[in-house]
Amino acid sequence: MRKISSRSFMILIMTIAFFAGLAYHTVNLVVHTAEWIAVPSNTHLPKHSQLEYAGKILDRNNVVLAQSVERKRYYHTDEQTRKACVHIVGDNSVNIATAVQTVYRSKLTSFRFTGSTLFGLGMPDAMKKIDDIIITGNDFRLTIDSRLQKTALQALGDYKGAMFFYNYKTGEILCMVSTPTYDPQNVPEDIETNEAYAGAYLNRALSASYPPGSTFKLVTANAAIQSIPDITKSTYVCPGTEIVGGHSVSCYQHLAHGLLDMKEALAKSCNIYFGKLALALGRDTMTDFANQMGFNQSFSFDGIETAESVYDVTDANDNQLAWSGVGQYTVLETPVNMAMISGAIANGGTPVKPYFVDTINELSQNTPTLCPPMLDKPTADTLREMMEYTAMTYGALDNHFRICAKTGTAEISDDGTVAHAWLTGFLVDEDCPLAFSVLLERVNSGSMEAIIAANQVLSAIAEYYK
């Protein structure tokens, strides 16, 4: 009989031990996996069960927005903060298409082994410690500030709408809130049937588009400045109502704005001035510039495809083309697109791609990424001056910052009493280079409501970041 050397014997023992360990480990995983999937804790099984071992979701200041403790998913301790963040964090279901817990669910719940046990690292010891293995998901840190989220939710009040504030130099989304919302820790039982929650799963900042009203004048102004030499210097006397393209175009309450150049026309938001410009530019030019500024396409970031803004004047008559130039007719815009247009103007014509996933397990996921230019730098500089002048005429905007802005009121009732109120703009500020859009649905008092809401977030930004 052949004698086995002591060295060979050791190798044999090690090999048997290795496969025994592997088998034990595999069985352990399989048994536990089956157990995890079988936990009957929620009607959304099996997707919910995966969250029982999911990683943490933190805000930019490492505030815990979601974590799993003893197989249960917990969200932020404050109900208002939970409601403010649900469209970014998600709930136990996968109903919110834009949320981290939906888009990144497999990454969030992928097993990550911590502790001392891995094969190859002194196996006998490893086998002894096999029960010490800690299985967790991957931890996400986001760019949002949960304090600003809560402020923005309060600022939106009872309105449906959205707020979007992002850093136009880096792309970090600091604040993104959508209403109506709900508490992911205590999902209302009537969320599917109660009218008050209609559209609550939708992140309106990214996934909804609305008539942009006068904020669209920025697009028309860009097209005109780049297409018609010295257009900013030519003047026009607004009579309040005028026949443009065969039918009337009117300014707010038919009030005459009088003598205007483009800067005054933007500040006073003269519909006839910009309606006539759209008609002079024509369908093709207007469409080209709208497309350049993000219309008729979606943006993708953090695994999300945004809804598309829509500018389609294919079948428009001349009067409708004029109305399209002031953001009426069939024009639709997403809040994210609107903020990116402001961000592009602030950033010399080229927008930086927004994002909200900062790190996964402390590893950086995003770097500032330029999108295609939306406009050229001289035009961006001209529009910046005009928007700063416009913001000054509002008077009521937060005084901590140098602000450039444009309001919009998109009438949605025939009598003009109900409208979507918009504000978009940006801060000229080294510490806070933020661009934003604010949307309040169905208000009775015009764009002032959007200014008031924006101010609440701006003063919180000043408090935390100035």
Ligand SMILES: [Zn+2]
């Ligand atoms: Zn006018």
